[in-house]
Amino acid sequence: MTTASESQSRPGDQGINVAKVTANDVNVYYGDKHALKGVNLAIQANEVTALIGPSGCGKSTFLRCINRMNDLIEGARVTGTITLDRQNIYDRDLDVVQLRARVGMVFQKPNPFPKSIYDNVAYGPRLHGLAHSAADLEEVVITSLERAGLYAEVKDRLDEPGTGLSGGQQQRLCIARAIAVSPEVILMDEPCSALDPIATAKVEELIDELRENFTIVIVTHSMQQAARVSQRTAFFHLGELIEVGNTEQIFTNPQHKLTQGYITGRFG
Amino acid sequence: MQFLTLVAVLLLMSAAVYRMGRGRAQVLAGTEARSLHSLPSYYGYYVALWCGIPALLLIVGWLSLEPFILRSLVVDALPTEAKALSPARLSLLMNEVRQLAASGDFRFSSGPVASAAAEQYRGLRATSFGAMTVLALSLAVGGAVYGMRAISPKLRARNRVESAVKVFLVASSTLAIFTTIGIVLSLLFESLLFFQKVPLTDFLFGLNWSPQTAMRADQVGASGSFGAVPLFAGTLLISVIAMFVAVPIGLLSAIYMAEYAHPKFRSIAKPLLEVLAGIPTVVYGFFAVLAVAPFLRSIGQSVGISIASESAMATGIVMGVMIIPFISSLSDDVICAVPDSLRHGAYGLGATRSETIKQVVIPAALPGIIGGILLAVSRAIGETMIVVMAAGLSAHLTANPFASVTTVTVQIVTLLVGDQEFDSPKTLSAFALGLVLFVVTLALNVVALHVVRKYREKYD
Ligand SMILES: Nc1ncnc2c1ncn2[C@@H]1O[C@H](COP(=O)(O)OP(=O)(O)OP(=O)(O)O)[C@@H](O)[C@H]1O
Numbered sequence A: 001m002t003t004a005s006e007s008q009s010r011p012g013d014q015g016i017n018v019a020k021v022t023a024n025d026v027n028v029y030y031g032d033k034h035a036l037k038g039v040n041l042a043i044q045a046n047e048v049t050a051l052i053g054p055s056g057c058g059k060s061t062f063l064r065c066i067n068r069m070n071d072l073i074e075g076a077r078v079t080g081t082i083t084l085d086r087q088n089i090y091d092r093d094l095d096v097v098q099l100r101a102r103v104g105m106v107f108q109k110p111n112p113f114p115k116s117i118y119d120n121v122a123y124g125p126r127l128h129g130l131a132h133s134a135a136d137l138e139e140v141v142i143t144s145l146e147r148a149g150l151y152a153e154v155k156d157r158l159d160e161p162g163t164g165l166s167g168g169q170q171q172r173l174c175i176a177r178a179i180a181v182s183p184e185v186i187l188m189d190e191p192c193s194a195l196d197p198i199a200t201a202k203v204e205e206l207i208d209e210l211r212e213n214f215t216i217v218i219v220t221h222s223m224q225q226a227a228r229v230s231q232r233t234a235f236f237h238l239g240e241l242i243e244v245g246n247t248e249q250i251f252t253n254p255q256h257k258l259t260q261g262y263i264t265g266r267f268g
Numbered sequence B: 001m002q003f004l005t006l007v008a009v010l011l012l013m014s015a016a017v018y019r020m021g022r023g024r025a026q027v028l029a030g031t032e033a034r035s036l037h038s039l040p041s042y043y044g045y046y047v048a049l050w051c052g053i054p055a056l057l058l059i060v061g062w063l064s065l066e067p068f069i070l071r072s073l074v075v076d077a078l079p080t081e082a083k084a085l086s087p088a089r090l091s092l093l094m095n096e097v098r099q100l101a102a103s104g105d106f107r108f109s110s111g112p113v114a115s116a117a118a119e120q121y122r123g124l125r126a127t128s129f130g131a132m133t134v135l136a137l138s139l140a141v142g143g144a145v146y147g148m149r150a151i152s153p154k155l156r157a158r159n160r161v162e163s164a165v166k167v168f169l170v171a172s173s174t175l176a177i178f179t180t181i182g183i184v185l186s187l188l189f190e191s192l193l194f195f196q197k198v199p200l201t202d203f204l205f206g207l208n209w210s211p212q213t214a215m216r217a218d219q220v221g222a223s224g225s226f227g228a229v230p231l232f233a234g235t236l237l238i239s240v241i242a243m244f245v246a247v248p249i250g251l252l253s254a255i256y257m258a259e260y261a262h263p264k265f266r267s268i269a270k271p272l273l274e275v276l277a278g279i280p281t282v283v284y285g286f287f288a289v290l291a292v293a294p295f296l297r298s299i300g301q302s303v304g305i306s307i308a309s310e311s312a313m314a315t316g317i318v319m320g321v322m323i324i325p326f327i328s329s330l331s332d333d334v335i336c337a338v339p340d341s342l343r344h345g346a347y348g349l350g351a352t353r354s355e356t357i358k359q360v361v362i363p364a365a366l367p368g369i370i371g372g373i374l375l376a377v378s379r380a381i382g383e384t385m386i387v388v389m390a391a392g393l394s395a396h397l398t399a400n401p402f403a404s405v406t407t408v409t410v411q412i413v414t415l416l417v418g419d420q421e422f423d424s425p426k427t428l429s430a431f432a433l434g435l436v437l438f439v440v441t442l443a444l445n446v447v448a449l450h451v452v453r454k455y456r457e458k459y460d
């Protein structure tokens, strides 16, 4: 962990007042496997934070810690604390279900429910009783679709199944579904890995717009994508957080030689 | 016996020829194995196939034609007064002739005509067998020689053997298909005979079922009435009761098994549940008659409802228990096939486990579950043993689950058990019932398989 604190912007201690999410000494074990080792990281509100690093280094694992999706994995164990607005989300009396309404997630593979486009987006609001009338609900659905940049393409077929959309449209539907719950933080695990360049560009544009209202954490394998969409970048290696800083600084002037090697493509 | 010997000889010859073919190929190849197109053993198979297949085909063809030819020869040779017999009597006589010829014991012969014919029949058959043996053996030898001479390094023995295997497989599956078609055709044919005697509309829409027809022309009463609606209604009633038992229990246990149970528990409980499917239906029948029906009766007495000892309720409940493993096992499969990504999507939006199951998993699995239920319904409709033992025999048109009803399958069994006259409407009606049963279950299966297949495509 010494290396991480050596870097210019110190995670964990800098700007604790504005940090939306802070991870303090987070360790994750899958059975005997120590997958995440003492990670300290502060995620700022209304910023896009990119997590990069070679395959298997623990990016998804860290992401899943933030909305406790690791609870669903048999044998996974998390130690340390993660706070969301200074409240420890691993507290005993925290309601996981409510946490997940505040921290939304978009997955690597688009996973629309086998329901209509409308019902897909309406699912979360209905679940949490966010809309008080049918008109309310419709408004939430439409604004979410609009913000996800999908409304124009699907407005005439809201009652058709979401699974019938193209891959890129499905992913934007999943983003609309996630923002319909008005979460505070949105986690995205390689949201563009199944998409073509055009759909990717659309999603990236969308992420940039969403930053205004949400805090976004995105895992990506594409250096260019991280450089394009994120303000801060965190580099993981073998379960450790090696370096974190402003995206520009990480890509132009990395402090650690592992980071340097990774972004110049010498390994990983 | 002789016949088996012949086949054994042919097989031995093929085996011997296989070794010869392989040996010859090895000699041809010498030390340079690559100079042969195929491995030596393929040349062996090639020659063995040439030796065995034509001869066996000849035997099969011969044996299937032989009876007809022999019969016409023998009938031709009969004295004129025997030839003048009615076709039915003639076929009786020929039956006797065949039996006499087979036993070789003429003491019980009905007369000199039959004995003489049997004698001739025996002679002809011996000749025929001899001719067949000679022909088959020479075909085998000829085939082997042809095969041996065809062996050369260029011969694509491997590909030839491959096509022979394919032909064999195609022939086997064709046989299976033709058997099915044959069964359906015979069902159809007998049903048509029935519908010549009883109009189709009477059968399908008539409300009265009492198939006892007069056996002799001078008998009074019992003209027979073949309205099958009470049977359809009874089948439907029992199936519906069975489904009311099986669908909730099967589905809920599948959900528990797939979503909640610990993998260890699941690995024990699932096979246990499937054991239910392996219990012979006769045993379920006992259970219905000896345990469930008396139990229901005594409950009925204590609350003041009269429950027949052969009630639709008891039968339906037990049939439902029999069907539980079908539904639970099929539903469990489709629920497990729902990709985890959907579950994670719902959890990620803040759904609880039961909300996820109710709102995402089950809707996603629904087509598959419905397909499974339809398959189970077709099982219920066709189920015979339980209803024969536990349901009633007399046809009442009622919707009262505590009354005794009868089903299509029960009637088929009772119509065909015992001595039959094969051209009376009573017997023929069994075929018509069978045809209806076949059509209904076929339709259910087609729809169910279609639904299940569509569902598979969506997630594969
Ligand atoms: N469910 C699990 N059970 C056991 N080990 C796991 C599980 N999930 C991940 N791991 C292990 O934890 C480590 C980190 O995995 P993780 O999925 O977080 O990597 P990642 O950085 O997201 O990789 P990728 O870029 O390939 O997605 C890996 O070594 C992986 O093998």
Ligand SMILES: [Mg+2]
Pocket: A059, A060, A061, A189
């Ligand atoms: Mg990952």
